[in-house]
Amino acid sequence: MRTSTNGHRRGPGRSLYPARYSAAELFRRGLAGEPWPPAWRQQPMKGSYDVVIVGGGVHGLAAAYYLATNHGITDVAVLDKGYMGSGGSGRNTAILRSNYLTPEGVRFYDRSVQLYQRLATDLDYNVMFSQRGHLTLAHSDASLRTMRWRAEVNKVEGVDSEVIGPAEIKRLAPFLDVSPAARYPIMGALWHPPGGIIRHDAVVWGYARGASARGVHIHQNTEVTGIDVAGGRVRGVRTSNGDIATPVVLNATAGWSTLISDMAGVTMPVMTSPLQAAVTEPVKPFLSTVIVSGTLHVYISQTDRGELVFGASVDPFTSYSMRGSLEFIEGLAGHVLELMPALGKVRLLRQWAGLCDMTPDFSPIMGQTPVDGFLVDVGWGTYGFKAGPVSGEAMAQCIASGQTPEIIAAFGLERFGEGALVGEKGAAAVGH
Amino acid sequence: MILLPCPWCGPRAATEFAHIGEVSVRPDPGSATPAQWRGYLYLHANPCGWTSETWYHRMGCRRFIKVERHTETNEVRSASAGGVAEVPGGQAAAWARGAEIPAGGPAR
Numbered sequence: 001m002r003t004s005t006n007g008h009r010r011g012p013g014r015s016l017y018p019a020r021y022s023a024a025e026l027f028r029r030g031l032a033g034e035p036w037p038p039a040w041r042q043q044p045m046k047g048s049y050d051v052v053i054v055g056g057g058v059h060g061l062a063a064a065y066y067l068a069t070n071h072g073i074t075d076v077a078v079l080d081k082g083y084m085g086s087g088g089s090g091r092n093t094a095i096l097r098s099n100y101l102t103p104e105g106v107r108f109y110d111r112s113v114q115l116y117q118r119l120a121t122d123l124d125y126n127v128m129f130s131q132r133g134h135l136t137l138a139h140s141d142a143s144l145r146t147m148r149w150r151a152e153v154n155k156v157e158g159v160d161s162e163v164i165g166p167a168e169i170k171r172l173a174p175f176l177d178v179s180p181a182a183r184y185p186i187m188g189a190l191w192h193p194p195g196g197i198i199r200h201d202a203v204v205w206g207y208a209r210g211a212s213a214r215g216v217h218i219h220q221n222t223e224v225t226g227i228d229v230a231g232g233r234v235r236g237v238r239t240s241n242g243d244i245a246t247p248v249v250l251n252a253t254a255g256w257s258t259l260i261s262d263m264a265g266v267t268m269p270v271m272t273s274p275l276q277a278a279v280t281e282p283v284k285p286f287l288s289t290v291i292v293s294g295t296l297h298v299y300i301s302q303t304d305r306g307e308l309v310f311g312a313s314v315d316p317f318t319s320y321s322m323r324g325s326l327e328f329i330e331g332l333a334g335h336v337l338e339l340m341p342a343l344g345k346v347r348l349l350r351q352w353a354g355l356c357d358m359t360p361d362f363s364p365i366m367g368q369t370p371v372d373g374f375l376v377d378v379g380w381g382t383y384g385f386k387a388g389p390v391s392g393e394a395m396a397q398c399i400a401s402g403q404t405p406e407i408i409a410a411f412g413l414e415r416f417g418e419g420a421l422v423g424e425k426g427a428a429a430v431g432h
Numbered sequence: 433m434i435l436l437p438c439p440w441c442g443p444r445a446a447t448e449f450a451h452i453g454e455v456s457v458r459p460d461p462g463s464a465t466p467a468q469w470r471g472y473l474y475l476h477a478n479p480c481g482w483t484s485e486t487w488y489h490r491m492g493c494r495r496f497i498k499v500e501r502h503t504e505t506n507e508v509r510s511a512s513a514g515g516v517a518e519v520p521g522g523q524a525a526a527w528a529r530g531a532e533i534p535a536g537g538p539a540r
Binding site: 268 | 433445447450451466474475476478479480485503506
């Protein structure tokens with residue numbers, strides 16, 4: 001197998017791109033009045049591909065990119081029924097972290113943070129990763145106990161996490177109400193310095209540009225309507241824009257992963273629920289960390305534009321609807337003001353929802369399935385975006401070698417039959 | 433807002449209810465194989481369309497009801513007595529099979 005480079009190389013690799021993004025190039029084009037070329041090419045759809053990836057989000061595009069860079073497999077099509085990044089990749093709250101609870105989870109998400117750290121260089125694309133630190137608040141003895149547990153597991157795995165007290169929390173986030181008189185007093189927090197936020201659209205576009213430059217075809221507005229399986233093997237994919245013959249299909253969808261898997265005859269232990277989020281009008285920078293409260297079902301960060309982004313837990317019922325609700329926004333506002341009373345006069349700009357495929361153990365489902373050539377990278381619940389790079393890298397390796405890489409061995413579909421679940425509920429979800 | 437027409441209490445906001453999940457048949461614990469039991473626990477149809485599911489009216493009559501709901505539009509077609517968590521052969525099962533519900537709700 002070729003050495004893993006993740007596209008990280010200087011010199012000739014860069015000339016693949018239609019234009020290099022740099023200050024000098026910006027200056028030159030500005031002076032010459034020369035427009036920027038499109039970042040990725042639009043290709044006509046072929047009748048067959050070596051690999052078809054369903055879902056043009058960060059997972060699907062990252063898998064295509066690493067197939068091309070690490071394994072030299074470029075006869076790949078990425079299909080999306082909308083536009084790329086229109087699903088979970090464009091609807092999440094862009095938080096990255098690796099402070100999980102199980103050793104398998106910590107190792108996996110830590111690899112993702114490492115890939116994110118050098119993604120801008122690998123892709124020659126500014127993904128605006130800001131490692132500003134991540135603070136998970138504890139409002140009870142029970143959650144403080146889970147945080148000590150997480151901190152210890154993290155330290156063993158070499159991930160920087162520690163439990164801190166209210167005085168230290170106040171120093172990091174002066175606008176938090178840390179008084180004991182609060183309705184839900186802040187008793188401590190899990191402080192995770194490598195965590196932060198990133199520009200999620202840029203990650204999607206950067207992977208699309210990198211994959212396209214290496215020969216991957218990206219077909220937007222192409223809905224998969226069926227998967228042909230014969231003799232226990234994948235033979236092809238039927239789409240709204242024509243049929244494709246292929247021996248390998250990767251289901252990298254979020255929200256619709258059950259429907260795509262059903263087409264191949266694979267039943268998924270997944271329930272789909274919407275997760276709502278909201279953003280305020282821009283205010284001056286005052287919040288330098290990501291704040292999470294599991295008890296209050298809320299996470300807060302401030303973007304580079306000054307807007308406050310709020311996320312929550314999934315709606316308490318299954319649905320494929322992506323409409324926002326008044327109940328959510330009422331509850332969210334109450335919880336945010338509980339933490340930061342000073343935000344009382346800040347107005348909300350908009351709210352939206354994305355679909356989350358929840359698994360019984362709050363861990364993803366990755367790798368091969370009983371149908372030969374049908375692979376899944378699904379069940380990403382509320383934590384899919386932060387795992388984009390490592391999932392793409394691992395699934396590319398899985399497709400290229402036909403073997404399940406060690407880093408995702410614990411996340412196979414077969415674990416539900418064997419009873420070997422990877423319980424991440426204590427660290428993956430805010431609503432529990 | 434989703435309104436669920438509770439057969440006992442009338443139309444109420446879905447926030448009064450707990451969503452239990454798809455109506456599915458529980459295998460007999462005495463004879464089910466581990467594979468059957470795990471299938472019952474973990475595998476779901478999770479359809480994008482009409483589904484039949486159980487809700488629990490936790491802030492109302494505290495009864496389980498069976499709801500026909502479209503999972504993409506959240507339109508509710510019907511709600512009736514009964515549901516997955518009821519004892520087979522009990523009164524709720526009879527209501528679920530279509531037995532007449534007394535006017536003004538059931539006797540407690």
